[in-house]
Amino acid sequence: MGFDEQVKMLIEEAEIPERLSPENIAVMLKEKTAEKNRKEIKMSSAGIKSKNRAVAIRSAAAVAACIALSCGVTAVIQNNNRPAVTNPEYIQGHKVSDYHDVYSVIQDTIINNPADDGIGWGEISNDTVYPDVTEIEEYGSRDYLIKTFGRTAEDITVTDGKNLYCILNGALNVISAENGSMTELIKIENAEKAPVGMYIAGNRLIVVSNNTVEVPYTAGNEVAATGESGTADSSAETTTAPSLPETVTQNNTVIDIYNIADKTNVKLENTYKQNGAYISSSMNGSVLYVVSNYSNFRTKPLDSEEDLDSYIPAYYTDDGKNYVGATDISIPAKASNNYTIVAGLDIEKASPFRSIKVVLANGKSAYFTDNSVYVAGNSSGSAFIAKFALSAGDVIAPIVATVDGQWSEVTSIDEYNGTIRISTSSVAADGSKNGVSISVLDENLIPAMSLNGLCAGKNISAVEFKGNKAYIIVPGENEPYEVTLDGSENVPVAVSDKSVYLYKCTDTEFLGISAKTDENGKAEGIVLTMYSTADGINFEEVSSIEAKGVLSAALSGGKLDLRALLIDSKNGIIGIPTVKSDTYGNSNLYYVFSYKSGEGFSALGSIEYTDLSKKYEFRRSVIIDDTLYAVSDGRIVSARISDIKVIETFEID
Amino acid sequence: MNNDFSVCVKRARNGDADAFAELYSSVYKDLYRIALCNLRNSDDAADAVSDAVLDAFTSIKKLKDENAFKAWIVKILMTKIKRKQKDYITDNTQDISEVEQESRDNSFDGVEILEAISELDENERLVLSLSIVGGYKSDEIAKLCNSKAATIRSQLSRAKLKLRDRLIAEQEGR
Numbered sequence: 135m136g137f138d139e140q141v142k143m144l145i146e147e148a149e150i151p152e153r154l155s156p157e158n159i160a161v162m163l164k165e166k167t168a169e170k171n172r173k174e175i176k177m178s179s180a181g182i183k184s185k186n187r188a189v190a191i192r193s194a195a196a197v198a199a200c201i202a203l204s205c206g207v208t209a210v211i212q213n214n215n216r217p218a219v220t221n222p223e224y225i226q227g228h229k230v231s232d233y234h235d236v237y238s239v240i241q242d243t244i245i246n247n248p249a250d251d252g253i254g255w256g257e258i259s260n261d262t263v264y265p266d267v268t269e270i271e272e273y274g275s276r277d278y279l280i281k282t283f284g285r286t287a288e289d290i291t292v293t294d295g296k297n298l299y300c301i302l303n304g305a306l307n308v309i310s311a312e313n314g315s316m317t318e319l320i321k322i323e324n325a326e327k328a329p330v331g332m333y334i335a336g337n338r339l340i341v342v343s344n345n346t347v348e349v350p351y352t353a354g355n356e357v358a359a360t361g362e363s364g365t366a367d368s369s370a371e372t373t374t375a376p377s378l379p380e381t382v383t384q385n386n387t388v389i390d391i392y393n394i395a396d397k398t399n400v401k402l403e404n405t406y407k408q409n410g411a412y413i414s415s416s417m418n419g420s421v422l423y424v425v426s427n428y429s430n431f432r433t434k435p436l437d438s439e440e441d442l443d444s445y446i447p448a449y450y451t452d453d454g455k456n457y458v459g460a461t462d463i464s465i466p467a468k469a470s471n472n473y474t475i476v477a478g479l480d481i482e483k484a485s486p487f488r489s490i491k492v493v494l495a496n497g498k499s500a501y502f503t504d505n506s507v508y509v510a511g512n513s514s515g516s517a518f519i520a521k522f523a524l525s526a527g528d529v530i531a532p533i534v535a536t537v538d539g540q541w542s543e544v545t546s547i548d549e550y551n552g553t554i555r556i557s558t559s560s561v562a563a564d565g566s567k568n569g570v571s572i573s574v575l576d577e578n579l580i581p582a583m584s585l586n587g588l589c590a591g592k593n594i595s596a597v598e599f600k601g602n603k604a605y606i607i608v609p610g611e612n613e614p615y616e617v618t619l620d621g622s623e624n625v626p627v628a629v630s631d632k633s634v635y636l637y638k639c640t641d642t643e644f645l646g647i648s649a650k651t652d653e654n655g656k657a658e659g660i661v662l663t664m665y666s667t668a669d670g671i672n673f674e675e676v677s678s679i680e681a682k683g684v685l686s687a688a689l690s691g692g693k694l695d696l697r698a699l700l701i702d703s704k705n706g707i708i709g710i711p712t713v714k715s716d717t718y719g720n721s722n723l724y725y726v727f728s729y730k731s732g733e734g735f736s737a738l739g740s741i742e743y744t745d746l747s748k749k750y751e752f753r754r755s756v757i758i759d760d761t762l763y764a765v766s767d768g769r770i771v772s773a774r775i776s777d778i779k780v781i782e783t784f785e786i787d
Numbered sequence: 788m789n790n791d792f793s794v795c796v797k798r799a800r801n802g803d804a805d806a807f808a809e810l811y812s813s814v815y816k817d818l819y820r821i822a823l824c825n826l827r828n829s830d831d832a833a834d835a836v837s838d839a840v841l842d843a844f845t846s847i848k849k850l851k852d853e854n855a856f857k858a859w860i861v862k863i864l865m866t867k868i869k870r871k872q873k874d875y876i877t878d879n880t881q882d883i884s885e886v887e888q889e890s891r892d893n894s895f896d897g898v899e900i901l902e903a904i905s906e907l908d909e910n911e912r913l914v915l916s917l918s919i920v921g922g923y924k925s926d927e928i929a930k931l932c933n934s935k936a937a938t939i940r941s942q943l944s945r946a947k948l949k950l951r952d953r954l955i956a957e958q959e960g961r
Contacts, residue, residue: 137951142919144900150819151833159815160808162837163844167802566873593910713952748956 232460233446237439239469239494288331288342288415289697291754291765297397298756299339301329302767302786303749306341308400314761314772314781319397327388333417337395338403338481340422344412345386352434382433385411387426391481404486407450410475414500416507420482421527423507425500428473447473451487464493466534468514472496476507478527488527493520493534501547508549510556512541517558519547521579535579538586539571548599552577555619557597557604560587570594572604574619589615639701642666643731644673645708659683660712664729677734681725683712700755700762706730707738707775709762711752721745724752724764724771726778739778741771796853799844807844814857817921818864824904824916825868827875835871839864861921862931865913872909903953911946918943 152158290301297319298309306322306329327343334340391404410426417423428447436444446457458475474497479486495518497509509520509532516536523530539558548555554575559567569590574583589606596607598614605614639645646663663678700709706729714721724741741764743750749768756763757775764771772781798806818839822832843860850859904912917923917931925943929936 137947138919141900141950145820145824145904145916145920146816148820148823148829148901150816151829154815154819154833154836156808156812156815159811159837159840160804163804163807163840166841166844167804 233442234439235465236460236463236494237436237445239465240445240471241436288333288417289754290329290331291756292332292334292339293756293758293763294334294394295758297394298758298763298765298770299332299334299394300754300765300770301332301341302765304328306332307786308394308397309770309784310397311758311761311763311772313759314774316763316770316772316782316784320400322400327390330412331415333415333422334394335417335420335481337393339392339394339400340417340481341390341392342412342415342424343388343390345388345407347384347386348381349384349433351382382430384409384430384433385426385428387412387424389422389424389479389486391486404452404481404484405450406477406479406486408475408477408490409447409449410473413474413497413509414502414507416502418504420480421488422479422481422486423502423524423529424477424479425497425507425509426475427497427511428475429471429496431473447475447492449475449477449487449490452485458490458492462489462491462531464491464531464534466493466495466513466518466520468516468518468536469494470496470511470513472511474509474511474520476509476522476529476532478524478529480527489529491522491529491531493532495520495534498541499545499547501549503549506549508547508554508556510541510545510547510558517541517545517556519554519556519575519579521554533579535575535581537571537573537575537581538584539573540567542567544570544594544597546597546599550599550602553582554579555599555604557599559594560590562590570597570606572597572617572619583619585617588617639664639703642668645701647710660710662708662710662727662735664735677729679727679735679737681710681712681727681737681740683714683721683723683725698753700726700757702757705757705775707757707762708735709755709764711755711764713751722750722752722766724755726762726773726775738775739773741773741778741780743769743771792856793853796847796850796856799847800850804844807847810856811840811860814860817857818860820920821861821913821916822864822868823901824920825909825912826871827905831871835864835867838867842867858927858931861917865931868913869909899954900950903950906953907946907949911942911949914939914942915946915950 153162292299293311296311298307298311298316300307300309304323308319308321310317310319324343327345329341329343331342332339333342386407386409389404389406390402391406393401393403408424408426409431410428413425413427415422415424431447432444434441434444438444442457446463448455448457450456472495473492474495475490475492477490478488480488493509495509495513496511497520498511499509501508501510505524507522507524509522511518513536517539518534518536520532520534522532537556537558539560542559544557544559546555546557554577556573556575558571558573560569560571562568568587569592570588571584571586572588573581573585575581589608592608594606594608598605598607599619602619604617604619606617607614644665644667646661646665648661648663659680659682661678661680664676665673666676667673698711700707702708708727708729710725710727712723712725714723721742721744726738726740728736728738741752745768747768750766752764752766754765756765760775761781762773762775762778764773768786770784770786772784773779774781792810795806795810799810815836818836819832822835823829826832826835839860842863850856852859904915907915913932914928917928918925923931925939926936928934928943929939932939
């Protein structure tokens with residue numbers, strides 16, 4: 135029996151509900167018909183008045199349709215005659231003078247107005263800032279490598295040139311790697327922390343982790359004391375309010391700074407912690423900037439201004455717990471019940487903490503540039519963007535602007551020629567997400583142009599900005615839609631002359647990755663194409679090569695991660711994890727290609743293992759000297775980069 | 788059968804519920820299974836089918852080709868499914884664990900396959916269910932979805948690959 139027949143047979147095991155039987159459907163239809171007839175009789179007895187009302191309703195609908203149509207036309211006209219500022223609301227995030235301002239906002243705007251963000255008093259959400267599993271799956275997996283990640287660079291596999299530092303199965307593994315031979319030096323596990331990425335700076339390893347704590351919810355005036363770790367004092371008497379959760383899930387972002395001068399004796403030098411689930415980070419020299427989102431800070435009724443724990447975010451240094459200063463907090467006009475927190479650290483200092491700034495807004499994604507971090511999210515039903523200027527560890531109070539649409543998985547941010555571009559999901563009249571909105575703002579976040587409803591009706595997975603254009607990616611369609619952002623064009627046009635998977639290797643070279651399909655459309659391989667471009671707009675194909683297999687989950691799963699691609703410009707090496715499935719199971723492959731300007735691609739070889747477990751899918755690779763290390767959760771494989779001959783396979787416990 | 792369809796459609800256009808039920812009897816199992824593959828639980832699937840049936844019954848006068856009844860009602864069902872899926876996005880009150888529990892509460896043995904299908908994205912679920920349950924070919928699905936046949940083939944191929952991966956992983960996890 136073939137696969138299709140097997141699946142069909144299993145689906146057919148589902149029992150059909152009795153109410154859907156043809157007999158019951160016939161009864162339902164007859165009842166509906168009878169009900170309709172009764173209504174029609176009533177309507178006719180109401181006479182001419184009702185008819186007029188029906189006409190009036192139809193007229194109103196026609197007028198509404200005309201308005202909708204004319205709005206669409208207006209949008210086009212506006213876009214052609216920039217600037218089309220559709221959302222004039224622009225607000226400087228105002229700094230507060232004391233905690234009373236914050237207390238008042240949270241009391242008045244949030245607690246007394248529970249509609250904010252859909253989360254009101256009595257409905258403390260356990261959600262973190264990340265889209266939950268359901269939401270990710272609603273958007274579906276994305277096979278597209280186009281996504282603006284900015285300068286965020288923490289990774290689960292890093293190297294100091296002699297050793298591998300890998301986060302595997304939630305543990306930090308330090309593995310010596312000499313000429314392909316691997317030895318575990320140390321393994322650090324901490325049940326309270328989930329490491330998400332690392333940086334290496336000189337003799338220091340910086341590990342970024344999420345720390346989740348369950349804090350009992352306390353009602354009344356008898357409140358539980360909150361300890362340094364963020365967990366509640368269990369000795370305190372707590373009472374659970376009706377309809378409220380027994381506990382509140384709170385997240386912290388933890389930065390552990392290890393001294394790795396002696397690899398066999400890795401020492402924890404410093405730990406810094408700030409409230410909020412980790413969003414992003416960026417490291418430049420010895421300076422690290424960290425962004426988190428703090429929600430669910432209220433673990434008891436907010437009935438006292440003195441009770442800072444209930445509404446002021448905190449950070450933890452060697453000195454212990456510190457509340458963010460009042461003057462470091464900004465409140466936008468549309469405040470949220472989440473805090474976006476940005477801190478600067480200098481990891482070479484004995485006390486790394488430098489500065490912190492906070493805005494009462496629900497930040498969900500961040501984009502770093504050399505001098506700024508832009509955070510986007512939703513506040514009070516609107517998408518917003520906040521710009522924090524950065525300088526040598528100092529974080530400057532943000533400016534905040536609302537933009538059209540809603541933050542979503544399609545949100546990308548990009549800085550270009552002194553402007554900021556942000557994509558969001560357009561919102562239709564019925565409140566549903568439909569199409570893409572793109573806003574262009576100047577360096578002070580003053581809107582210059584806004585396009586709405588682009589690619590409406592399509593299932594959009596991502597938006598990528600390149601040069602003065604935006605590319606809208608629609609899964610299943612072979613070409614992205616191109617939108618020019620200088621106001622000369624406003625209708626998305628499908629691009630047909632280049633791969634949809636574009637990765638910037640150098641200023642003039644872009645790597646394109648596309649699927650190779652057979653005559654039935656079945657994906658059977660990948661095609662790498664190198665494009666040359668002088669202006670980032672016009673692309674010329676210079677070389678291409680094909681390989682069997684499809685992109686592995688690290689590149690094509692529900693959560694896209696470009697860092698799974700190895701682009702080693704120094705050695706001209708491109709590594710790409712793929713998966714082949716057949717009746718015998720999955721083959722996990724790691725392909726390695728070389729690319730030389732003027733010579734094009736050549737296949738260096740591949741590493742291939744047949745496994746049944748996903749934990750052996752390759753997730754990263756690094757090159758140390760002339761050896762490639764391909765890393766999965768289950769094993770690390772070393773191979774010579776000259777011919778990809780396997781040197782050693784190192785199994786992970 | 789084509790003649791039967793034609794006669795029944797003509798009767799249904801005149802408001803004959805029994806005639807419509809006769810038409811419906813030839814497609815309802817597929818309708819329910821397509822809905823089940825695309826929605827979170829059997830109640831939502833049954834609701835989508837009921838809603839589609841009501842819409843189809845009240846608008847059957849618009850059906851031009853009497854022999855295209857099945858494709859026509861499947862298309863109506865697709866709009867109901869998409870609307871419900873939009874509701875899922877805006878209403879996340881139902882916890883995923885609750886959904887899984889509901890699935891497990893079903894007595895049928897095909898629960899694993901439905902759970903595996905639920906992990907596909909919306910388009911893949913739809914294309915897969917129309918192909919395997921509805922028996923539609925790629926070009927027919929393309930017409931139903933206002934898409935290109937090549938795109939549908941690509942989505943279908945990807946969906947099957949993912950489904951097989953997930954089933955293998957599930958077998959391994961037992």
